[in-house]
Amino acid sequence: MEPKTEPEMKGWLFKWTNYLKGYQKRWFVLTNGLLSYYKNQAEMAHTCRGTISLFGALIHTEDACAFVVSNGGTQTFHLKAANEVERQRWVTALELAKAKAIRTIESEEEEDDFDTSVCSQKNELQSMLKSLSTKLEDLQTCSELIAKHGAALQRALSEMETFESDAEMSTHIKSVNERATLFRITANAMLNTCSEYLNLALSHGSKWQRLLQHERDQKIRLENMVEQLARQHSHLEKAAKEHQIPTRDISNVTSSKQQGTDQSNSPSVSDGVGVARLNIAVVRSSPSDEEDDVEFYDAQDDVTRQETKSNFVLKIPMGHHRTASDISMDSHMMDGSDETSGSGSDVDDTETKVVVISSSSPGKAVEWKAKEENTGNHEEERHCTSTRVRRTRIPDKPNYPLSLWSIMKNCIGKDLSKIPIPVNFSEPLSMLQRLAEDYEYANILDKAAQLKDTCEQLAYVAAFTVSSYSTTSNRTGKPFNPLLGETYEFDRMEDLGWKVVAEQVSHHPPMVAQHCEGRGWRCWQEFTMASKFRGKYLQVIPLGMAHLEFQSGCHYTWRKVTTTVHNIIVGKLWVDQHGDMDIVNHTTGAKCHLKYIPYSYFSRDVQRKVTGFVYDRDGNAKFVLSGTWDNKMDVAPVVESSGSPKNPVVKTGAYVTVWQRKMPPEDSEKYYNFTELACQLNELDEGVAPTDSRNRPDQRLMENGLWDEANAEKLRLEEKQRSARREREASAERAAATGQPYPPYEPVWFKKERDTWTGNIFHMYQGRYWDCKSRQDWSMCPDIF
Incomplete structure (x- = not known):
């Protein structure tokens, strides 16, 4: 008697019966390439309501929870799961069973020939x-x-x-x-x-x-x-x-609008340095504007250089949210006269916010209020405040064919940090910039700095550590490996309340030192990792440690968890975070243990789940954390606790959402799935160090869509870095031959010191960068680009 085969998957699904009864709950069992269903579990012993073979079956999804299984002939199952995760579990299991059934049938058909061939070869x-x-x-x-x-x-x-x-x-x-x-x-x-x-x-x-x-x-x-x-x-x-998702070609609309426009009336635009060709949308200031009222003008190409500096005037009615296409842009030259007074009679008596962007200071804007009256007179009330108009997206990703297998087949078991990878598999950000993105939700630390309860503060810190992984759920591009001596600064103290500076302090192994300052806190970390390509997936194991210190004196440390990129060879890339993270308060002895649960097709829990407890110095559970690393984290105080400290059974109070992810724009898939903050990381800025990642030419060429030129520039930079390393090694050998000591490579803004909290050697920020930036003294920066 053959042993009974265990089901590959079983559970409740809703099956469409007819228009009168609709969907009915049925018990489904998947075994040996056959999907069977019963009215309940008791019927499995004597009655089967229906069975469909998955060999050659079609499996497709309809909406968030429904899917269809059909053999292309007489049998079709219209099914619906309780939620989207449950549906995905069933679809994945059915696809696997279908592939297994196909392999079984084909192997049976070839078994005779194969056995004959094997027997003849054996004889x-x-x-x-x-x-x-x-x-x-x-x-x-x-x-x-x-x-x-x-x-x-x-x-x-x-x-x-x-x-x-x-x-x-x-x-x-x-x-x-x-x-x-x-x-x-x-x-x-x-x-x-x-x-x-x-x-x-x-x-x-x-x-x-x-x-x-x-x-x-x-x-x-x-x-x-x-x-x-x-x-x-x-x-x-x-x-x-x-x-x-069909894309709209707006160039045809623009060209059709331009054909009816007199070229002689097109406004000229000059910045005193170069001439740019701009499409300018002129929109009426009335809130009831329609798309038909929009006219497009194309700036002339033959505009001569002028010494007069141009300004763009943006008029935004106060209290009314306007999109980018609703903004009225006036490119007339500002000579001190009021050129909008002629249209004052057509504007309601509303308060308007006027922003003038001067070409002499790119990215800067001087903002004031103006009272528009029916007479057209503008009573300007300057505020003397300077704001930064930042970009909200980057150029779209070009459609280049990729052949990952041709590159990765020779990399199995090797360290990917030592393998040259073309920009086709990267995103236009360096690792320095990607680490700065960890502070997108630094407002959590601002709230934590105001808390008096150190255990509650630790819970907020734990939620902040989880938030740094939110962008990895749909970002599969590899960041650029920074060159030795490359730096990055990001000053958002005015609007976001934090600023960061980072430097690549070692190349083999690659190591980044980073320092960030916020409102009532400062954070610094060393980031280095071990990466191995295992054929079907890539694992990135962080080795560095992060430190966080509040003005109250509490000092926290933690290490990041393991990141795994799946479907390297075939299929859609997806990223998972898994492992344990311990966040320790060295001042009070409190500790938070977070568990990142690995993704599983057959798990009934919510995927990408993170759970954890905050313990005081005596090991008593004080707070519970629950959520997902790609969406949100909730925190609840522990009211009553029992059981062992490792597996406590707790009764909690009301949960509070400490962190909620800001979803990226709907069209972000066109530009590497970047969030709004990620789009601003590589935005050009004045006065940064010459070694800043923004000045890296291959990364800039890639962002602009010039991938072939970016690959050539990347090879040039890597060869320049190797030449510099060979020169240092030769100098060290000459010094050793003469018996003279040769100083090793020293970072510019960080220095090795012994950490008083952990006792390890750590690259500490020396506090000179922002002072040198204010004086524009970059004499100590190496030539790396």
């Missing part, structure tokens, strides 16, 4: 081995006979030396001739056997070489097939995305 191999064994035994026998007859011949020749009379000598010669004849016969047999063995080995050896070459050709063919499948899968994904 041929056994016959060959038997022949070789026989010849080898003959060689051993001949060898023994040669040794025996050779020894007898040698004894006979030795005895002849002792004979004195010719009679004895002649009698013994006959015996010597017999022994010599036996030796010759045995030697000839040995030679013949050796020749036969050699011929047999050569004949089969050539056959083995052909088989080995065939196996090699098969391996190459399979590699090419996998590469082609990966390429086709990528093309299919892109085609599906283009089919689902």
Whole structure:
């Protein structure tokens, strides 16, 4: 009796029955490529309501919870799960069972031919081995006979030396001739056997070489097939995305608008340095504007350079939210006169916020209020406040074909930090900038700095550590590896309340030192990692430690968890975070233990889940944390606790959402899934260090869509870095030969010191960067670009 096969998956689903009853709850069981359903679990022993084979079945989803399984003929199951996660679990299990069923059927069809081929090859191999064994035994026998007859011949020749009379000598010669004849016969047999063995080995050896070459050709063919499948899968994904989300070509609209516009009336734009071609939308200031009222004007190409500096005037009615397309842009030259007074009669008596962007100071804006009256007079009330108009997106990602397998097939088991990767697999940000993105939700630390309860403060700090992973859920691009000595600063103290400076302090192993200051807190960290490519997935294991200190004196440390990128070869890339994280308050002894639960297709829990407890110095649970690292984190105080400290059973109060993710724009998929903050990280800024990541040419070329030029520039920068390293090594060797000490490489803004909290050597910020920036003294910066 065969053992009973365990179900691959089972559970409740809603099945469409008819228009009268609609969806009805049924118990489904997936086993051996068959999907069966029952009215309840008790019917499994005697009655099956229906079964569909997954071999050749079509499986597709309809909405968030519904999916359809059809064999293309008589059977179709319209099913619905309780939620989207449950539906995805079933669809994944069905796809796996379908693939398994196809493999089983195909293997059964090929089993006879395969068995015959295997048997013939096995018989041929056994016959060959038997022949070789026989010849080898003959060689051993001949060898023994040669040794025996050779020894007898040698004894006979030795005895002849002792004979004195010719009679004895002649009698013994006959015996010597017999022994010599036996030796010759045995030697000839040995030679013949050796020749036969050699011929047999050569004949089969050539056959083995052909088989080995065939196996090699098969391996190459399979590699090419996998590469082609990966390429086709990528093309299919892109085609599906283009089919689902058609893009609008607004260039036709613009050109059609421009055909009816008099070119002579197009406003000229000049910044005193160069001429740019701009599409300017002129929109009426009335809130009831329609799209038909928008006219597009194209700036002329032949505008000559002028010394007068141009300004763009943005008029935004106060209290009314306007989009970018609703902003009225006036590109007339500002000469001190009021050029809008002629249109004052058409404007309601509303308060308008006027922003003038001067070309002499890119990115800066001087803001004031103006009272627009029916007479057209503007009463300006300057505030003397300077704001920064920042970008909200970057150029779209170009559609370049990728062949990841052709690059990664030779990288299995190696450290990816030592392998040159083209920009096609990157995003236009360096690792320094990506680490600065950790502080997108630094407002959590601002709130934590105001708390008096240190355990509650620790809960807020834990939520902040989780928030740094929110962008990794849909960001699969690899950041640029920083060059040795590369720096990055991001000053958002005015609007966000924090500023950060970072430097690449080591190249092998790659290490980043970072320092951030906020309102009532400061944070610094060393980030280094170990990365290994395992074939189907890539693991990134952080090794550095992060420190956080509040003005109240509480000092926290933690390490990041492991990041795994799945479906490296075939399929859509996706990222998972998993592992344990301990956040320690060295001042009070309190501790928070967070557990990042790894993603599982068959888990009933919410995916990407993070849970944790905050313990005081005595090990008592004080707060509970629960949420997901890609959405939000909730915190609740512990009212009552029982059980062991490792597995406490607690009763909690009301949960409070400490962190909620800000979702990226809907069209962010076109530009690397960047958030608004990520788009601003590489925005050009004045006065930064010459080693700043914003000045990196290959990264800038990639952001602008020039990937071929970016790859060439990337190779140039890497070769320049290698030349500098070889020069330092040669100088060190010359100094060692003369007995003089050679100082190792020292970072510019950070210095190695012993950390008083952990006792480890740590790169500490020396506090000179912002002062040097105010004086624009960059004399100590190396030439790396």
